[in-house]
Amino acid sequence: MNATDTPIGLVEPPELPGAGVVLVPLRPEHIEPLASMIAEPSVVRWWSDPPTWIQRRLIEPDAEALGFAILALPDRTVVGYIQAWENADPEFRHAGLDLYLGTAHQGKGRGPEAIRSACRWLIEARGHHRITIDPALDNARAIRAYEKVGFRRVGVLREYQLHGDGRWHDGLLMDLLAGELNAG
Numbered sequence: 510m511n512a513t514d515t516p517i518g519l520v521e522p523p524e525l526p527g528a529g530v531v532l533v534p535l536r537p538e539h540i541e542p543l544a545s546m547i548a549e550p551s552v553v554r555w556w557s558d559p560p561t562w563i564q565r566r567l568i569e570p571d572a573e574a575l576g577f578a579i580l581a582l583p584d585r586t587v588v589g590y591i592q593a594w595e596n597a598d599p600e601f602r603h604a605g606l607d608l609y610l611g612t613a614h615q616g617k618g619r620g621p622e623a624i625r626s627a628c629r630w631l632i633e634a635r636g637h638h639r640i641t642i643d644p645a646l647d648n649a650r651a652i653r654a655y656e657k658v659g660f661r662r663v664g665v666l667r668e669y670q671l672h673g674d675g676r677w678h679d680g681l682l683m684d685l686l687a688g689e690l691n692a693g
C-alpha cells in the first residue's frame with residue numbers, strides 16, 4: 510500500500526512551511542481563536558458554519574478531510590484555518606481546499622501563501638495532479654486570491670451553496686493542475 514492510499518484524514522498530519530505562514534495540524538489551543546474568527550461578519554458571509562463547527566472538526570475527524578491552523582510567521586499567531594479534502598476514486602482522484610482568515614489577517618497575501626503551501630503538499634506528498642476550490646461567484650477577493658496562486662475558472666455552479674441568508678448562491682468551480690502552481 511502506498512502512503513497516498515491512506516485516506517487524507519487518517520494520515521499523520523505534517524507541519525507545512527510557507528513563505529509568511531506555516532500550516533500546523535489543528536490542536537485544542539487553536540479552537541478558541543478560530544471559532545471567534547468564524548463568527549466575524551467578513552467570514553460568516555462566506556463560511557456559514559457556526560463557531561462550534563471548528564470544535565467538531567477536532568473532536569470528530571473526517572477520513573476525507575484534514576484541517577490545519579494557519580499561523581503567521583515569525584510569531585506563529587493563529588490567523589486562519591485551511592482544510593484539504595480528497596476524492597479518492599481512482600478514476601476521478603483529486604483534492605480540494607477550503608479556507609478562511611480572520612478579518613484582521615485578510616488582505617495581506619496570507620491566503621495565497623497558505624494555499625501554495627497546501628497545494629505543494631497535495632501535489633508532492635499526496636500525488637495529486639489536480640486541485641479544486643469553489644468560492645461563491647460574488648466572492649471577488651477570494652477568486653482573485655486563488656487566481657494569484659494559479660487556479661483557473663472552470664464554470665459557474667448554479668445555486669450551489671446555502672448561505673446564512675437562507676438563499677442558494679452560485680459558486681465558481683476553479684481548478685489548478687500540478688504544473689500550474691505559481692510560486693508567488
Ligand SMILES: CC(C)(COP(=O)(O)OP(=O)(O)OC[C@H]1O[C@@H](n2cnc3c(N)ncnc32)[C@H](O)[C@@H]1OP(=O)(O)O)[C@@H](O)C(=O)NCCC(=O)NCCS
Pocket residue numbers: 551552555556608609610611614615616617618619620621643644645648649650651653654657
Ligand atoms: C478569501 C481569502 C482566503 C483571501 O486571502 P487574503 O490573504 O485575504 O488575500 P490577498 O491578501 O492575497 O488579497 C486578495 C486579492 O484580492 C484583491 N481584492 C480585495 N478585495 C477585492 C474585491 N472586492 N474585488 C476584487 N479583488 C479584490 C486584493 O487586491 C488582492 O489582489 P492583489 O494582491 O492583486 O492586490 C481571505 O480574504 C478570507 O479568508 N476571507 C474571508 C472568508 C472567505 O472568503 N473564505 C473563502 C471562502 S471560498
